[in-house]
Structure formats: structure tokens, C-alpha cells
Amino acid sequence: MSGLIRSLWWSARTDGTAPFDTAHLKVYYPAIAEGTDAERLTGVFAPDPAGAPYPVVVFLSGVNVGQEAYRRFATAVAETGFVVVTLDRVAELFGGQQGLTPGVDLDAARPDAYGTRPTCPTIGAVLSALTELNEQPPLRGALDLDRVALGGHSAGGTVVLQSARYFPAVAAVFAWGAHTMVATMLGWPAGTVLPAQVSCPVLLGVGGNDGVIRGSADRYGEDGDDRPDPVRRTFTEALPDGDHLLALIPGANHFGIADADPTAARAFLDGPADTDALGPFAALTSIFLRAHLRGEVAAKAELAAFDATTMRLTRR
Incomplete structure (x- = not known):
């Protein structure tokens, strides 16, 4: 492959x-x-045929976090042989507010419905749209929609964990700063961690200075200063048996893989970013996807021997 990402x-x-x-x-x-005139005049470049068709990674943003915040992360993953899709969707959040959201079916997260359907119907809509995109230039035939990974940050990661198994093409899931602890306002007891709706390998990443998760504890009926880490609880309690990884990066924060916008979302709650998580977590994510989405034997060996000097890895 050329190494050029467009x-x-x-x-x-x-x-x-x-x-x-x-x-x-x-x-x-x-x-x-x-070097064609079409490239010069339109800015549109053809996909590199060397690795086509490319497995597809659909990445869901956190609430009120624009997709451009993830450009560097998406580019780093795409450079290793994937098509990476981010999105912006303005819709109702809660209480009549409008904002950027991955799209959450709150009724699907209530006790009488959870586990019967995705909490994020947007995923299916995006996959259908990508089928249309794959039928016309410039990406005609370049997307392998039989090999899909779902990823997400914060609330985007939560709905991915709650929805993945309802989409048969999904072969890997990853998330940063996300968990399946559920709000008491939906009718669940305090401290409830919901079982993840996944049937594939999962990579969870979290920063040691995640102030947003800590600052949201009261949503779940807990005290943020005295409770087990919800991401670790998700890893140990919510995932089915499988080939899963938990990556803790000390010194990283909730927005560790994103370029936070200080005018929106809740970055003001975050802890200090003493460590840059984007590079290490993007590298680990790429190896994880190469192993489980592309099925590369070499990547599985790399994953087993991954240099974890910048993070603490727990395997299941």
C-alpha cells in the first residue's frame, strides 16, 4: 500500500x-x-488496489464530540489497511436537548428491553449507507462489508458494546473510555453493569486520569471518589468468554485519543493529560484489528508480544 490516506x-x-x-x-x-487531471481538479483519489477490498471500521463519537476530533486516530488506523468511518449526527440527547450523538434508543436500554435489540440503531443505518457507497466510484468494490469492526469513544463506545452482536458482519469491537454501567434514571439499581452484547473479541482502553468517568458517577448512583473503575468492571463482569484485552494507560485522560474541543462536551471535567494515549492506543488497536478482522497470523503474534511499556495490559 502507498501509505496515502484520503x-x-x-x-x-x-x-x-x-x-x-x-x-x-x-x-x-x-x-x-x-497524478491525473481529475485528482488535481476534484481532490478525489482512487483507493489503493493493493489491499482492496478493505475491512471497515465504524467509529462512534462521544456525546457532543465532533468527528474531526478523531481525525488523527482514524488516519493512524486507516494507514494499516482499513477503511475507517466516523460520523456526526445532531439529534435529541435527553430532556429535549439537541446535540451531537451516536443515537441512543433509550427504551432499548431499560430493564424490560435490554438485550432484545441494539441500543444504537444508527449503526445499521450507517452500514446500509456504506453498501450504497461501495457500489459507485471512487470506492466501488473497495469496502469489505463482510469484515466490520465497531469502535467508539465514551458514549459511542458504550452503545457499540451494547449493540455489536446484532450485526453479523462485526468481527471485532474496541472502545476508549467506555463501559456498560447504566444510569439509574432508566430503572436500574445503582452500580449495575449490563452484560455487553458482543460475540467477538473486545479491546477496552482507559486512561488512569479519566476525570469524565469519575465525574459522572452520580448518574449510576455511586460516589466517584470511592468505587471500582467501571471500565475494569465491564472487562471482568460484562464480557462473555473470549479473546479480550484491557489497556490501561497511566497518565492518560478521557479525551486521550481525541483532540478535545474546549467549547463543547465535558472535557472540563477531565483529568490532566500527562501521557499521550493516541499513538500507543492506535497502534494497539491496529494490531488488534489486523489479528481479529483481517485474521493475520503475524498480527496475532505481535499482539501476544505487544510492547506494553506505555500501558498495562490485562488479557482474558
Whole structure:
């Protein structure tokens, strides 16, 4: 592959009432520069045929975190042989508020419904839109939609963990700063960790200075200063038996893999970023995806021997 990553835009019609029913996608892909007039005039580059068709990674943002915050992370993963899709979707959050959201079916997260359907119907809408994109230039045939990974940050990671098994093509899941602890406002007892709806390997990442998770403890009926880490609890209590990894990066914070926007979301709650998590976690994510999405024997060996000097790895 050339090492060149380009991106293009697409849209997906989702649930909701117009105009709050559309997700705008940014699709990062390995490209090749041919020096044509078409490239010069349009800025559109063809996909690199060397690794096509490419497995697809759909990444869901945290609440009120724009997809551009994940550009560096998405590019780093795409450089290792994947098409990476991020998205922005403005819709109802809760209490009548509107904002950027991966799209959550709150009723699907209540005690009488959890485990019967995805909590994030947006995932299916995005996968359908990518099927359309894969049928026309410039990416015609370049996306392998039979090999899909779901990833997410914060609430985006939570809904991925709650939804993945309902999409048969999903072969790997990863998340940063996400857990399956559920809010008491939905009718669950305090401190409840829901079983993840996954049937594939999972990689969870978290920073040791995650102030946003700590600052959200009261949502779950807990004291943020005196409780077990919800991400570790998710790893030990919520995942089925399987080939799973937990990566703790000391000194990293909740926005460790993103470029936080100080005017939006809840970065003001976060702890200090004493360590840059983006590079190490992107590298680990890429190896994880190469092993479990591409099925590379060499990647499985790399994963087993991964240099964890910047993080603490726990395996299951």
C-alpha cells in the first residue's frame, strides 16, 4: 500500500424527525496518487488496489464530540489497511436537548428491553449507507462489508458494546473510555453493569486520569471518589468468554485519543493529560484489528508480544 490516506463524505438517513434524521459520514481510506487531471481538479483519489477490498471500521463519537476530533486516530488506523468511518449526527440527547450523538434508543436500554435489540440503531443505518457507497466510484468494490469492526469513544463506545452482536458482519469491537454501567434514571439499581452484547473479541482502553468517568458517577448512583473503575468492571463482569484485552494507560485522560474541543462536551471535567494515549492506543488497536478482522497470523503474534511499556495490559 502507498501509505496515502484520503477521505470523502457521505450521508446516512437515520431514525428521527427531519432535520434531525441524518448522519454525515467521513470515510478515510488508503489511496493512491496517479497524478491525473481529475485528482488535481476534484481532490478525489482512487483507493489503493493493493489491499482492496478493505475491512471497515465504524467509529462512534462521544456525546457532543465532533468527528474531526478523531481525525488523527482514524488516519493512524486507516494507514494499516482499513477503511475507517466516523460520523456526526445532531439529534435529541435527553430532556429535549439537541446535540451531537451516536443515537441512543433509550427504551432499548431499560430493564424490560435490554438485550432484545441494539441500543444504537444508527449503526445499521450507517452500514446500509456504506453498501450504497461501495457500489459507485471512487470506492466501488473497495469496502469489505463482510469484515466490520465497531469502535467508539465514551458514549459511542458504550452503545457499540451494547449493540455489536446484532450485526453479523462485526468481527471485532474496541472502545476508549467506555463501559456498560447504566444510569439509574432508566430503572436500574445503582452500580449495575449490563452484560455487553458482543460475540467477538473486545479491546477496552482507559486512561488512569479519566476525570469524565469519575465525574459522572452520580448518574449510576455511586460516589466517584470511592468505587471500582467501571471500565475494569465491564472487562471482568460484562464480557462473555473470549479473546479480550484491557489497556490501561497511566497518565492518560478521557479525551486521550481525541483532540478535545474546549467549547463543547465535558472535557472540563477531565483529568490532566500527562501521557499521550493516541499513538500507543492506535497502534494497539491496529494490531488488534489486523489479528481479529483481517485474521493475520503475524498480527496475532505481535499482539501476544505487544510492547506494553506505555500501558498495562490485562488479557482474558
